[in-house]
Amino acid sequence: MKDQPSPLRETDDDARKLARVLLRSARHAAIAVLDPETGFPFASRVLVATDIDGTPVILVSKLSAHTRALARDPRASLLAGEPGKGDPLAHPRLTTQCLAEPVERGNAFYERIRTRFLARHTKAQLYIDFPDFLFFRLKPEQASLNGGFGRAYQLDGHDLIIQSAANEEIAAGAAEAVRDLVERHPDVAEMLATRLNAPKSASWRICGIDSSGFDLISGDFLLRYEFETLAGDADHICSNISKIAYSIP
Known part of the structure; x- marks a missing residue:
């Protein structure tokens, strides 16, 4: 058989x-x-x-x-x-x-x-x-x-699991890094939603970052984006986010 x-x-x-x-x-x-x-x-x-x-x-x-x-x-x-x-x-x-x-x-x-x-x-x-x-x-x-x-x-x-030695450091600075990013670019979440073809919704915001990517949320919608390579720190993550949001398609 x-x-x-x-x-x-x-x-x-x-x-x-x-x-x-x-x-x-x-x-x-x-x-x-x-x-x-x-x-x-x-x-x-x-x-x-x-x-x-x-x-x-x-x-x-x-x-x-x-x-x-x-x-x-x-x-x-x-x-x-x-x-x-x-x-x-x-x-x-x-x-x-x-x-x-x-x-x-x-x-x-x-x-x-x-x-x-x-x-x-x-x-x-x-x-x-x-x-x-x-x-x-x-x-x-x-x-x-x-x-x-x-x-x-x-x-x-x-x-x-995200295998990164920077996890704890990123966690400690995540909230401040996202606040700074949004202060510099108030429309960053909406730009990300547009670039990533997110469902139409009232208002998007970044609800989480880690060395592997970031999360966007709006009401009942949640969108996860994964980077191609791991980011080394919170500034690197926010730099990646800015490139995705504002780069010329």
């Missing part, structure tokens, strides 16, 4: 980039955990942001079933990717198997995560500081990318 051909394609840089964009452009995702009482998978929906190294971050209530499950077993699966017109299975999606790490108040990078989360989810300001809410970083272990029919890939967790 002949061996069946593998449904997986060889993972290349295009697949890695698509996977990163799917994960980093997700405003929400489906999360699956293991119910500690029954052992059955339990799926729910969570808001998603990313830490400075691209690790997905969720904010959850300690009263929710998925939070109680993660407290007992940190293994989780996160499904990202929005269906569009036509067959939902024709659109890219990414399933990432993760290990959940709680980020309690007082943690060294709690404020950084809080700031980045609120920049993406401003309405979370209403409950983010409630005592029964906490963050989890979902450390990617491996991932399965389906880029559409006949485009399946297996990725390692490291393919989704």
Whole structure:
């Protein structure tokens, strides 16, 4: 009996980039955990942001079933990717198997995560500081990318993480760098939205930067842009952003 051909394609840089964009452009995702009482998978929906190294971050209530499950077993699966017109299975999606790490108040990078989360989810300001809410970083272990029919890939967790020694330095100067950029170029976000063919929306703003790229948000729309190469510091990131916004097409 002949061996069946593998449904997986060889993972290349295009697949890695698509996977990163799917994960980093997700405003929400489906999360699956293991119910500690029954052992059955339990799926729910969570808001998603990313830490400075691209690790997905969720904010959850300690009263929710998925939070109680993660407290007992940190293994989780996160499904990202929005269906569009036509067959939902024709659109890219990414399933990432993760290990959940709680980020309690007082943690060294709690404020950084809080700031980045609120920049993406401003309405979370209403409950983010409630005592029964906490963050989890979902450390990617491996991932399965389906880029559409006949485009399946297996990725390692490291393919989704920003491997840069400058991450902490960039995180410390990110907010100030973006403020300075916007003061010099008040229309920078709108120019970026135009250049990147973003959906028509009332007002765009830069809601996050890292050495691998930047995020634009307007209402329910979130746009992720990935640089060709890693930036070395926040000034380098803003210089890249300016070139994209104002270079002659």
